[in-house]
Amino acid sequence: MDFKDTLLMPKTEFPMRGNLPKREPEIQGKWEELNIYEKVQKRTEGRPFFILHDGPPYANGDIHIGHALNKILKDMIVRYKSMSGYSSPYVPGWDTHGLPIEQALTNKGVKRKEMTVAEFRKLCEEYAYEQIDSQRSQFKRLGVRGDWENPYITLKPAYEAQQIKVFGEMAKKGYIYKGLKPVYWSPSSESALAEAEIEYKDKRSPSIYVGFKVKNGNSVLAEDVEIVIWTTTPWTIPANLGISVHPELTYVVVAANGRKFLVAEALLESVANEIGWENPSVLQKVQGKDLEKVIAEHPLYGRDSLVMLGEHVTTDAGTGCVHTAPGHGEDDFIVGQKYGLEVLSPVDDKGNMTAEAEGFEGLFYDEANKPITEKLQEEGALLKLSFITHSYPHDWRTKKPVIFRATAQWFASIKDFRSDLLQAINDTRFVPAWGETRLYNMVRDRGDWCISRQRAWGVPIPVFYAENGEAIITDETIDHVSGLFREHGSNIWFERDAKDLLPEGFTHPGSPNGQFTKETDIMDVWFDSGSSHQAVLLERDDLQRPADLYLEGSDQYRGWFNSSLSTAVAVTGKAPYNGILSHGFVLDGEGRKMSKSLGNVVVPAKVMNQLGADILRLWVASVDYQADVRVSDPILKQVAEVYRKIRNTFRFLLGNLDDFNPKRDAVAFEDLREVDQFMLVKLNKLIKHVNKSYENYEFAGVYHAVNNFCTLDLSAFYLDFAKDILYIEAAGNADRRAIQTVLYESLQSLVKLVAPILPHTADEVWSFIPSVSEESVQLTDLPEAREIPQADQLESKWNAFLKVRDEVLKALEEARNEKVIGKSLTAKVSLYVNSKTKELLDSIEENLGQLFIVSGFEVAGSYDEAPAHALKLDQAAIVVTKAEGETCERCWVVTPEVGKVEEYPTLCPRCASVVKENYEQ
Numbered sequence: 001m002d003f004k005d006t007l008l009m010p011k012t013e014f015p016m017r018g019n020l021p022k023r024e025p026e027i028q029g030k031w032e033e034l035n036i037y038e039k040v041q042k043r044t045e046g047r048p049f050f051i052l053h054d055g056p057p058y059a060n061g062d063i064h065i066g067h068a069l070n071k072i073l074k075d076m077i078v079r080y081k082s083m084s085g086y087s088s089p090y091v092p093g094w095d096t097h098g099l100p101i102e103q104a105l106t107n108k109g110v111k112r113k114e115m116t117v118a119e120f121r122k123l124c125e126e127y128a129y130e131q132i133d134s135q136r137s138q139f140k141r142l143g144v145r146g147d148w149e150n151p152y153i154t155l156k157p158a159y160e161a162q163q164i165k166v167f168g169e170m171a172k173k174g175y176i177y178k179g180l181k182p183v184y185w186s187p188s189s190e191s192a193l194a195e196a197e198i199e200y201k202d203k204r205s206p207s208i209y210v211g212f213k214v215k216n217g218n219s220v221l222a223e224d225v226e227i228v229i230w231t232t233t234p235w236t237i238p239a240n241l242g243i244s245v246h247p248e249l250t251y252v253v254v255a256a257n258g259r260k261f262l263v264a265e266a267l268l269e270s271v272a273n274e275i276g277w278e279n280p281s282v283l284q285k286v287q288g289k290d291l292e293k294v295i296a297e298h299p300l301y302g303r304d305s306l307v308m309l310g311e312h313v314t315t316d317a318g319t320g321c322v323h324t325a326p327g328h329g330e331d332d333f334i335v336g337q338k339y340g341l342e343v344l345s346p347v348d349d350k351g352n353m354t355a356e357a358e359g360f361e362g363l364f365y366d367e368a369n370k371p372i373t374e375k376l377q378e379e380g381a382l383l384k385l386s387f388i389t390h391s392y393p394h395d396w397r398t399k400k401p402v403i404f405r406a407t408a409q410w411f412a413s414i415k416d417f418r419s420d421l422l423q424a425i426n427d428t429r430f431v432p433a434w435g436e437t438r439l440y441n442m443v444r445d446r447g448d449w450c451i452s453r454q455r456a457w458g459v460p461i462p463v464f465y466a467e468n469g470e471a472i473i474t475d476e477t478i479d480h481v482s483g484l485f486r487e488h489g490s491n492i493w494f495e496r497d498a499k500d501l502l503p504e505g506f507t508h509p510g511s512p513n514g515q516f517t518k519e520t521d522i523m524d525v526w527f528d529s530g531s532s533h534q535a536v537l538l539e540r541d542d543l544q545r546p547a548d549l550y551l552e553g554s555d556q557y558r559g560w561f562n563s564s565l566s567t568a569v570a571v572t573g574k575a576p577y578n579g580i581l582s583h584g585f586v587l588d589g590e591g592r593k594m595s596k597s598l599g600n601v602v603v604p605a606k607v608m609n610q611l612g613a614d615i616l617r618l619w620v621a622s623v624d625y626q627a628d629v630r631v632s633d634p635i636l637k638q639v640a641e642v643y644r645k646i647r648n649t650f651r652f653l654l655g656n657l658d659d660f661n662p663k664r665d666a667v668a669f670e671d672l673r674e675v676d677q678f679m680l681v682k683l684n685k686l687i688k689h690v691n692k693s694y695e696n697y698e699f700a701g702v703y704h705a706v707n708n709f710c711t712l713d714l715s716a717f718y719l720d721f722a723k724d725i726l727y728i729e730a731a732g733n734a735d736r737r738a739i740q741t742v743l744y745e746s747l748q749s750l751v752k753l754v755a756p757i758l759p760h761t762a763d764e765v766w767s768f769i770p771s772v773s774e775e776s777v778q779l780t781d782l783p784e785a786r787e788i789p790q791a792d793q794l795e796s797k798w799n800a801f802l803k804v805r806d807e808v809l810k811a812l813e814e815a816r817n818e819k820v821i822g823k824s825l826t827a828k829v830s831l832y833v834n835s836k837t838k839e840l841l842d843s844i845e846e847n848l849g850q851l852f853i854v855s856g857f858e859v860a861g862s863y864d865e866a867p868a869h870a871l872k873l874d875q876a877a878i879v880v881t882k883a884e885g886e887t888c889e890r891c892w893v894v895t896p897e898v899g900k901v902e903e904y905p906t907l908c909p910r911c912a913s914v915v916k917e918n919y920e921q
Contacts, residue, residue, distance in 0.1 A: 010655025020612020053547035056093035079756035161486035162535035168478030185405035187351025203392035244310035264320020299381035458522030466510030530563030533576030589632030815880035828856025832866035
């Protein structure tokens with residue numbers, strides 16, 4: 001007889017190699033067949049909702065690693081909630097309007113000016129849907145479960161109709177107005193931008209000091225004094241209408257270089273150094289407030305430049321006398337309004353100087369800097385020219401500099417309901433907690449929201465104009481336009497004349513001849529996505545407002561979190577979310593931003609093709625995602641190694657459950673040995689820890705706990721010694737069935753616990769588990785911790801044993817290195833212990849030799865009696881020697897008992913008994 005055939009070795013068809021790039025699409029195919037999303041929703045019907053509302057990615061280009069991080073985090077939360085007592089539908093969305101799609105079509109050779117706006121918009125829509133289809137397949141490949149066939153899309157008629165309702169409701173409350181104000185203007189996009197569309201990058205700019213001669217000193221200043229201003233935007237000098245000073249600052253008139261100049265006293269030294277004044281002498285001191293309404297002369301045009309008082313003036317830099325162009329700066333505009341100045345902005349949509357900038361007409365604003373500076377030099381007004389590199393606002397799409405430019409725009413008044421916004425932020429739960437401060441400060445400090453854009457591809461601002469120029473926004477017009485958009489889509493705005501877009505028979509006192517025109521601007525795309533709480537959460541029966549959670553990157557405090565809050569509070573008085581969770585950005589392995597030029601871009605599709613989506617998902621679970629995270633090939637390889645250990649654990653558990661039927665073979669908890677009960681206590685702790693980690697969105701806690709349970713509790717301890725029972729004993733042996741009971745419970749629990757993170761692997765393992773009734777682990781709930789009697793005492797006792805075992809393993813390792821023994825089964829261990837450790841070992845009924853995986857074991861005496869050559873450690877002094885006897889051919893234990901059973905001369909009595917009773921014909 002070949003005794004190998006009598007061993008109950010692990011048996012499973014679950015493959016050792018994941019081969020995820022090939023296997024995951026097959027598993028996803030099964031999900032499609034099962035219609036798993038619908039099945040999950042059906043199973044959880046009637047449970048309380050947990051709604052994670054998807055912030056829509058922009059429909060342009062392949063998904064990047066930041067998209068993957070975001071969507072996987074969302075999926076893990078939704079899967080967890082669906083398995084823990086909630087109904088958690090997930091409706092993915094897409095943001096589809098705006099400049100990038102216009103730009104993409106232009107880059108493809110579309111000649112926008114050769115077609116109507118409606119025709120161009122049709123091409124934009126087609127392009128958006130192509131991009132959605134591409135991105136959808138990529139998101140699904142990540143294993144993200146959702147209602148992919150019914151996503152929300154901001155260009156859909158029903159969505160646009162609700163957006164119009166949001167606009168109308170805000171207008172009704174008086175929050176919408178049209179005004180001439182300086183706004184961020186992008187010459188490269190030819191459109192106004194909101195603060196959320198600005199990013200700051202370094203720019204090299206001219207830095208000039210200019211003298212403005214006093215024209216009327218109001219008995220405060222002599223007329224030979226020049227007021228010194230400093231600016232890094234010489235192109236705004238033609239728009240200068242005034243100079244601002246701080247009422248509380250002290251100003252000095254100094255004599256320098258044969259002329260007299262006025263600057264703030266606190267800045268005199270730095271200005272003198274910068275311009276090169278040698279030993280300037282102070283002739284006069286004057287308070288800022290006394291300079292009010294002094295009139296200076298514009299150095300280029302000779303017109304008046306009014307001195308005004310402004311609290312915005314600081315002594316951080318410059319001269320304390322601030323060049324004020326009301327058409328090109330927010331503070332300038334505010335102070336200019338106070339003093340009744342006009343709003344002069346001699347720059348057109350493309351950034352070119354207009355005829356109002358006499359002498360510089362047609363020049364691009366940045367190119368006008370040089371000739372303007374030369375003209376100032378010619379007039380004797382330029383005191384110093386140098387260049388500085390400073391942080392400057394750029395258009396976050398085109399990456400080109402923006403300017404402040406006064407134009408007539410539509411605004412949402414934030415100040416009118418700011419206190420409600422701040423209260424809504426206080427009522428929201430933020431993870432991480434600093435998100436609250438960040439959003440609060442942004443809302444507290446932000447100006448009114450410029451919501452109009454001068455583009456073609458977007459939702460039109462639903463405003464009509466009467467013959468007298470009056471803007472018309474009424475309940476009647478809003479309802480009518482909303483209904484038209486719901487039926488036809490917003491393209492109808494560009495296909496029909498104003499009169500055909502108004503309700504039938506509509507009249508207005510401002511249009512005696514019945515003539516109307518319509519607004520041509522579209523809404524800021526942040527208004528589009530910011531309306532999703534109404535267009536999606538309110539519109540769909542399977543969702544509800546407010547959502548429980550919004551989860552996006554930390555850049556969305558100024559973006560979607562902010563615009564959603566503004567529209568929701570304006571319309572409902574409350575935030576559209578109960579909680580906000582934000583994540584950081586993805587950097588390369590060295591903490592650098594990813595860029596094609598550096599060659600450090602990690603592409604999700606490539607990772608999935610090489611390693612699989614579950615590796616990418618496990619990486620997401622492993623990182624502290626609330627800060628910036630790192631990813632690289634070496635980092636992913638480390639994660640793949642952890643995955644391999646988890647997978648091997650699953651395989652070992654499955655392999656040793658091949659002959660186990662839980663209904664027939666499971667052992668009741670009270671009938672298990674203590675060591676088996678101890679493992680269930682450890683499993684119970686894991687379940688508690690993992691559930692709490694999921695609840696707090698701490699996925700790294702799940703990752704580390706599962707990894708430690710698999711590698712330390714199972715592989716390094718329980719499974720290590722269990723092999724001697726699982727393989728050697730007869731199938732129905734009580735100890736073997738006890739261990740299988742623990743393995744079965746551990747396997748089921750582990751698979752469920754990792755299912756939100758590793759859905760493909762979890763479902764694959766689930767299909768191999770004996771006696772499970774559900775067709776997918778996704779149709780189960782997470783395990784709950786159970787009450788185990790005397791769990792603490794049990795854990796305390798066996799943790800103490802593990803300390804002793806660790807020392808025994810250390811001693812065995814040393815003996816192996818010194819060639820005293822080979823494998824641990826060739827060893828005999830003699831322990832010399834203190835009374836506490838002896839008491840512990842005496843209380844253990846299990847076979848200690850088996851637990852230490854040695855052939856001979858004894859407690860040989862007290863710690864003090866240990867021989868000199870013993871390895872003295874904290875718990876015991878240990879002597880390792882070669883075990884006496886022969887090696888059993890079947891179990892490899894070394895014992896003098898081998899050959900005691902006559903008919904099996906190469907076996908120990910235990911193996912002889914098993915073979916005799918179970919394998920003899």
